[in-house]
Amino acid sequence: MDEREPEASEAEATDTEPSEADLLRQELEASRANEREAVARLRAALLAGEPALDPEMLGGETLAEVEGNYRRALAVLTKLREQVAKETAGRIPAGAPGRAKHTPRTPFEKIRAGLEGK
Secondary structure, three states, rough: EHHHHHHHHHHHHHHHHHOOHHHHHHHHHHHHHHHHHHHHHHHHHHHHOOOOOOOOHOOOOOHHHHHHHHHHHHHHHHHHHHHHHHHHHHOOOOOOOOOOOOOOOOOOHHHHEEEOOO
């Protein structure tokens, strides 16, 4: 019976103290939770910096995945902006429309031009 008493005290000690595996699991879960929070903060910061991006374009579970998706989404957005700029460059005049060159005329020429218009 003397041999069983130390075993009982060892069993009680293991029941009250978490095992090394339990500690490692807790540490791993805490690390994963921190990474999920960091990914969410990164995604929010990237979307705030470029609001034209769709949040679905920044999917990913890790920081590297989100950064890679951001680079790809930004490349697509840049191409779209360039294409739209090329298409609209010919249609929309830059600034005010040009004016005809003003040539000084005599009062007699002005009267004649006014009468011809009627």
